[in-house]
Amino acid sequence: MNKKRLEIKALAFLVYGYVMLYQTSSMFDLLLTNIAKYIHLTEEEKVTFVACLKPIQIKRKQFVLNEGEICRNSVFVNNGCLRGFTVDKNGIEHVLSFAPPGWWIADMYSLISQKPGILNIEALEDTEALILSKAGQEKLYHEIPKFERFFRILTENSLVANQQRIIDNMSLTAEERYSIFCKRYPTLIDHLPQKQIASYIGVTPEFFSRMRAEMVRKKK
Amino acid sequence: MNKKRLEIKALAFLVYGYVMLYQTSSMFDLLLTNIAKYIHLTEEEKVTFVACLKPIQIKRKQFVLNEGEICRNSVFVNNGCLRGFTVDKNGIEHVLSFAPPGWWIADMYSLISQKPGILNIEALEDTEALILSKAGQEKLYHEIPKFERFFRILTENSLVANQQRIIDNMSLTAEERYSIFCKRYPTLIDHLPQKQIASYIGVTPEFFSRMRAEMVRKKK
DNA sequence: TGCATTTCTTAATCTACATCATGTTTTCCA
DNA sequence: TGGAAAACATGATGTAGATTAAGAAATGCA
Numbered sequence: 001m002n003k004k005r006l007e008i009k010a011l012a013f014l015v016y017g018y019v020m021l022y023q024t025s026s027m028f029d030l031l032l033t034n035i036a037k038y039i040h041l042t043e044e045e046k047v048t049f050v051a052c053l054k055p056i057q058i059k060r061k062q063f064v065l066n067e068g069e070i071c072r073n074s075v076f077v078n079n080g081c082l083r084g085f086t087v088d089k090n091g092i093e094h095v096l097s098f099a100p101p102g103w104w105i106a107d108m109y110s111l112i113s114q115k116p117g118i119l120n121i122e123a124l125e126d127t128e129a130l131i132l133s134k135a136g137q138e139k140l141y142h143e144i145p146k147f148e149r150f151f152r153i154l155t156e157n158s159l160v161a162n163q164q165r166i167i168d169n170m171s172l173t174a175e176e177r178y179s180i181f182c183k184r185y186p187t188l189i190d191h192l193p194q195k196q197i198a199s200y201i202g203v204t205p206e207f208f209s210r211m212r213a214e215m216v217r218k219k220k
Numbered sequence: 221m222n223k224k225r226l227e228i229k230a231l232a233f234l235v236y237g238y239v240m241l242y243q244t245s246s247m248f249d250l251l252l253t254n255i256a257k258y259i260h261l262t263e264e265e266k267v268t269f270v271a272c273l274k275p276i277q278i279k280r281k282q283f284v285l286n287e288g289e290i291c292r293n294s295v296f297v298n299n300g301c302l303r304g305f306t307v308d309k310n311g312i313e314h315v316l317s318f319a320p321p322g323w324w325i326a327d328m329y330s331l332i333s334q335k336p337g338i339l340n341i342e343a344l345e346d347t348e349a350l351i352l353s354k355a356g357q358e359k360l361y362h363e364i365p366k367f368e369r370f371f372r373i374l375t376e377n378s379l380v381a382n383q384q385r386i387i388d389n390m391s392l393t394a395e396e397r398y399s400i401f402c403k404r405y406p407t408l409i410d411h412l413p414q415k416q417i418a419s420y421i422g423v424t425p426e427f428f429s430r431m432r433a434e435m436v437r438k439k440k
Numbered sequence: 441t442g443c444a445t446t447t448c449t450t451a452a453t454c455t456a457c458a459t460c461a462t463g464t465t466t467t468c469c470a
Numbered sequence: 471t472g473g474a475a476a477a478c479a480t481g482a483t484g485t486a487g488a489t490t491a492a493g494a495a496a497t498g499c500a
Contacts, residue, residue: 088391096387109380118387145365152372155379160329162382167316167338169389170422171308174457193477202390207457209479280498394487413447427487429449 027055030102031076031130038153039146048143052136058082058123065121071110073131077101080127081188083196084119095200098124100188104154124196169202175211177201247275250322251296251350258373259366268363272356278302278343285341291330293351297321300347301408303416304339315420318344320408324374344416389422395431397421 028050035041041049053076058064064082065071075082082099084107096119099105110117111134132140140147168177178201182189189197198208248270255261261269276295278284284302285291295302302319304327316339319325330337331354352360360367388397398421402409409417418428 086387094390148368155375159379167306170314
């Protein structure tokens with residue numbers, strides 16, 4: 001009798017474990033799917049990887065990183081949206097990047113050098129994310145060298161996008177840059193406050209507002 | 221007698237081989253030294269690596285890559301200087317990057333996607349360089365996975381520099397951007413035609429010329 | 441060495457976008 | 471749910487840098 005009870009208990013625990021696994025796994029699905037586009041992970045490797053991740057919740061307007069701090073994590077967004085921005089000597093903010101679901105964000109300079117950074121990272125809405133510490137990332141490089149490949153590819157893609165942005169900033173008008181933004185990030189447009197988009201494409205909110213009115217006028 | 225002749229011949233060939241190795245090795249020194257900062261290669265791996273490289277000579281004003289072509293190589297500069305630039309719809313050139321000795325250059329977008337690119341790469345002076353084909357690079361990733369790490373780090377550094385440039389373009393005046401350029405690339409300043417620097421920092425040659433005169437005037 | 445080409449300079453005028461100011465609409469949260 | 475804060479719109483004016491033009495200096499190459 002005693003033994004049977006133990007068995008039942010053990011079974012219940014197992015079931016509970018599976019349920020937990022099943023439930024919480026959804027939190028890693030988006031990231032694992034993204035990774036699968038570039039490298040193949042065994043189930044065991046997935047477990048090792050997931051063990052390096054820590055889920056966090058960030059309230060709207062809350063900061064994940066402040067300028068002057070050392071960036072110790074990469075952040076992968078599951079829900080919501082983050083922004084990375086700097087503040088210039090006149091107190092004006094400049095958006096370097098948005099991180100909607102499926103995107104990574106960090107202060108790359110600070111993360112690499114482990115010196116104080118210049119980036120602020122803030123939630124534009126309530127956000128669920130996973131963080132991967134620098135230590136965790138280096139552990140991954142050691143234990144599963146395929147991750148070198150994954151992050152190389154990720155970084156390459158990011159570099160290409162940033163180079164294109166430099167070229168666009170040098171050779172296009174604000175209006176053209178905005179059109180490109182709309183095409184490239186259609187989901188962000190209705191989501192984001194105008195002033196954030198204005199800051200990203202590199203104009204003042206006032207000019208952006210006028211420009212949009214102008215564009216509507218033209219189309220008629 | 222016949223045998224001895226053969227031995228001498230073999231010895232001569234060996235000596236010749238070493239001399240060749242010694243002479244030509246200087247051509248790879250800069251690159252191997254750079255790599256050694258990030259990963260350790262065995263002598264055997266060095267040989268494998270060097271076998272993937274092909275030396276080229278580029279005359280001043282000659283193009284290594286034209287927009288519209290598919291970029292099939294990364295180029296590492298030993299001597300001289302290359303520039304990567306785009307031409308906008310008004311025919312104005314915009315310099316995305318310079319490649320002085322010790323630097324890599326390529327149309328990253330095209331190299332990754334193997335689609336026609338938008339970058340022109342041209343020699344600003346007679347240049348000696350090494351090219352690593354995309355195929356060669358992928359062979360390296362397979363045979364010596366450490367190269368995943370090397371190129372990841374290279375790409376990360378490049379990404380950081382490009383992000384900083386985006387921020388600078390959004391938050392600084394042309395004069396400030398020029399000051400930063402002077403500090404960051406002191407060797408390039410006396411080397412490069414002014415109009416190339418103007419194009420890199422994102423102003424016209426006329427404005428750049430006036431700006432510099434202005435800066436001299438101020439300092440007195 | 442000299443001449444053609446490219447690069448640099450300087451000046452007048454123009455424009456895309458910034459700044460300042462003020463009112464209106466939307467959003468948030470107590 | 472209502473009132474404060476944030477976001478957006480619009481007008482008047484200012485400015486960094488572009489454009490056009492034309493001459494002077496430097497450079498490359500036959």
